[in-house]
Amino acid sequence: MSRRYFGTDGIRGAVGQYPITPDFMLRLGHAVGRVLRRHSTRASVLIGKDTRVSGYMIESALEAGFNSAGVDVLLTGPLPTPGVAYLTRALRQQLGVVISASHNAFGDNGIKFFSADGAKLPDAWELEVEAALEEQPHWADSADLGRARRVDDASGRYIEFCKATVPDSLSLAGLKVVVDAAHGAAYQVAPRVFHELGAQVVRIGCAPDGRNINDGVGATSPKALIAAVAEHGAELGLAMDGDADRLLMVDQQGRLYNGDELLYLLAMDRVHSGQAVPGVVGTLMTNLGVELALRRAGVELVRAKVGDRYVLEALLERGWQLGGEGSGHLLVLDRHSTGDALVSALQVMQALRRQGLSLSDCLKGAELFPQMMINVRLKQAASWQSSSSVDRAVRRVQAELGDGGRVLIRPSGTEPVVRVMVEARDVQQVERYCRQLADVVGLG
Numbered sequence: 032m033s034r035r036y037f038g039t040d041g042i043r044g045a046v047g048q049y050p051i052t053p054d055f056m057l058r059l060g061h062a063v064g065r066v067l068r069r070h071s072t073r074a075s076v077l078i079g080k081d082t083r084v085s086g087y088m089i090e091s092a093l094e095a096g097f098n099s100a101g102v103d104v105l106l107t108g109p110l111p112t113p114g115v116a117y118l119t120r121a122l123r124q125q126l127g128v129v130i131s132a133s134h135n136a137f138g139d140n141g142i143k144f145f146s147a148d149g150a151k152l153p154d155a156w157e158l159e160v161e162a163a164l165e166e167q168p169h170w171a172d173s174a175d176l177g178r179a180r181r182v183d184d185a186s187g188r189y190i191e192f193c194k195a196t197v198p199d200s201l202s203l204a205g206l207k208v209v210v211d212a213a214h215g216a217a218y219q220v221a222p223r224v225f226h227e228l229g230a231q232v233v234r235i236g237c238a239p240d241g242r243n244i245n246d247g248v249g250a251t252s253p254k255a256l257i258a259a260v261a262e263h264g265a266e267l268g269l270a271m272d273g274d275a276d277r278l279l280m281v282d283q284q285g286r287l288y289n290g291d292e293l294l295y296l297l298a299m300d301r302v303h304s305g306q307a308v309p310g311v312v313g314t315l316m317t318n319l320g321v322e323l324a325l326r327r328a329g330v331e332l333v334r335a336k337v338g339d340r341y342v343l344e345a346l347l348e349r350g351w352q353l354g355g356e357g358s359g360h361l362l363v364l365d366r367h368s369t370g371d372a373l374v375s376a377l378q379v380m381q382a383l384r385r386q387g388l389s390l391s392d393c394l395k396g397a398e399l400f401p402q403m404m405i406n407v408r409l410k411q412a413a414s415w416q417s418s419s420s421v422d423r424a425v426r427r428v429q430a431e432l433g434d435g436g437r438v439l440i441r442p443s444g445t446e447p448v449v450r451v452m453v454e455a456r457d458v459q460q461v462e463r464y465c466r467q468l469a470d471v472v473g474l475g
Contacts, residue, residue: 036164037157039338041143043132046085051140053092059142060096062163064177066156067102067125075103077122077182079115080130081216081273084241085140089130093142098177099170107185109239111216111275113371114189116149120368121188123147131216134251134272137242149368151340186220193224193373196366197381204229206380207265209281211236211256213249215273217373224373225269233263236270244273250359250372257285267380267390270359271372276339277359278372280379282390290359291321293379295397296390297363298330298353300382312345312354312362314338319437319454324397339370400436401458405469406448415440415449415472424471428453428464436460440472 036042036050042059044051050059067074076097080086086109094104107118112129119127127145135141146152171177182188208230212218218237226232235255236248248255250272260268260281268281280288294311301308310331313322322332333349335341339360346354346364355361361375379390386393407415415421421440429438436455443450451472453465 034154034157035161037161039340040133041129041141043135043139043141045138046083046140051085051089053088056089056092056142057096057099058164058168059160060093061100061168062096062166063126063128063144063160064097064100064102065163065166065169066159068100071125073101073103074125075105075177076126076128077105077107077115077119077124078128078130079107079110079112079118079185079216081132082109082214082218082239082241082244083130083132083137083140083273085137086130089140089142093128093130094179098179099168100177101171101175102177104177104179105182106179107182109216109219110185110189111220111271111371111373112143113276113367113369113374114185114192114216114220116145116369117189117192117367118182118185119145119147120149121192122182129274131274133274134213134245134249134277136246137244145369151343151369186223190220190224190227193220193371193377194228196374197228197377201377201381201384202229203380203384206267207231207233207263209233209235209256209259209263209265209268211248211259211268211270212275213245213251213271213273214239214243215245215249215271215275217271217275221269221271221275221373224377228377233259233265235259249273250277250279253279253281253287256281257287261285269372269376272359275372276370278361278375279359280376280390284391286391288390288394289357290355290361291318291357292394292397292399293359293361293375294353294355295321295324296382296393297361297375297378298325299328299393299396300378300385301353302328302330303386308353310349310351312342312349312351314342314356315439315441316357316452318357318399318402320398320400327396343369400454400456401461402452402454403461403465404450404452405465406443406450407469407472408448409473418472420474421468421471424468428468432460432464436464438464438468440468
C-alpha cells in the first residue's frame with residue numbers, strides 16, 4: 032500500500048487546501064486515536080505547535096478528533112518540535128503531535144508525529160493510520176470521550192531539559208549572542224536558554240504575529256542574522272527555522288556556517304576530547320570537503336538519502352551518535368532523540384569553550400568544496416537513467432575529477448526534475464562540468 036497523505040516528514044500543504052483543512056484534521060485525529068486505542072485501553076497525546084495563525088484551527092480540529100475516539104489531549108501551545116518530542120517522553124504520552132510546516136511560509140502548515148519515546152514513527156504506523164482514514168468513524172459515547180487540558184509550564188520544562196544537555200560547569204558569561212527564532216516556535220524559549228546560561232542575548236525574529244514566521248529571518252534567510260551580529264558586535268549568531276529543529280551559525284566576522292560544518296565541528300570536538308567517534312551520518316548532499324576532512328581524522332562518513340529521518344535511520348542502524356545535513360538538521364542522539372537547534376547550539380558552544388577557539392579556528396581543517404546544482408526538467412523523468420550518453424558523460428567527468436570531486440544525479444522527490452550536482456575544489460571546473468552534464472541529461 033502506498034502512502035496517500037504522509038510525505039517524508041508528516042503531512043504538509045497549503046492551508047485551506049485538502050488535506051490541510053479542518054474537516055480532514057478532525058478525521059485525522061479520530062483515525063490516529065482509533066489506532067492508539069487498538070493498543071491501549073486509555074491513551075493520551077501531547078499536541079504542540081508553532082506560531083502560524085492556522086495553528087489554532089488545526090489544533091481545535093485535532094483535539095476534537097482525538098477526544099471523539101476516546102483519547103485524552105495535553106496542549107502545550109507554541110513549542111519547538113524537539114520540545115514536543117521531549118515532553119512526549121517525559122510526560123509518558125502515547126504520542127506527540129506537532130502542528131508546523133517547519134521552514135515554509137505561514138500559508139502552509141502540517142502535522143508530524145513522535146512515538147512515546149520521542150522518536151519518528153515508522154512507515155508501517157503511517158500506513159495503519161492511512162488505512163484507518165478510509166474507515167467509517169466510530170464515535171465514542173459520552174462516558175468514553177477523551178478530555179483536554181493545558182500543560183503547565185511546558186516551555187520551562189523544555190528549557191531545563193536543554194540546559195541539562197551540557198555540564199553545569201558550562202557558563203556563557205561574557206558572550207554576546209544574537210538569537211534569531213524566525214518568529215517561530217522558539218521565540219520564547221531560545222533567548223531564555225542562553226540568557227539563563229549567562230550570555231548577553233540580542234533577539235531578532237522573536238516577535239511572531241501569526242503571519243511572519245520565516246519571513247526574512249531565520250535559517251532560511253540568514254542575511255538578517257549576519258547584519259544583526261555586525262550591528263551589535265556579537266561574538267556569535269544563531270538562526271533557527273520555524274519549528275526550531277535546524278540550526279545555522281554566524282561568527283564575529285559575519286561568516287555563515289552550515290550544518291555540514293557544524294557536524295564536522297561536533298565530531299572533531301569529541302575526537303579531541305578522547306571520545307570514540309566511529310563514524311557520522313550525512314546525506315547525498317554532504318559536502319565532499321567535510322567528508323575528506325573527517326576521513327583524515329579517522330572518522331567515517333556514511334551518506335543517507337536527503338532528509339533527517341533517513342539520517343536517523345542510518346544512525347540507529349549503526350549505533351552512532353552524530354549526523355546531520357547542510358540545511359542545519361543536526362542529530363546528537365546521546366543528547367536528544369531528534370534534531371534540536373537549541374541542543375545543537377549548546378553542543379557547539381561547549382566545544383568552543385572547551386577548546387578555547389573560535390568557530391573559524393575550529394573549522395580550519397574542513398574546507399568546503401564549491402558545489403553547483405542545475406535542475407533539468409524532462410518530459411519523461413526516468414529517461415536519463417537508461418541513457419548510455421548520460422552514463423558515458425558521468426563516467427568521463429568523474430574520471431577527470433578523480434578523488435577530488437564528485438558527481439551526483441538524482442530525481443527530485445517533489446518536482447518533475449532531475450537534479451545535476453557537481454562539486455570539486457576548482458569552481459570553474461565545477462561550473463563547466465555541471466553545465467555539460469545538465470545538457471546531456473536534458474537530451475536524455
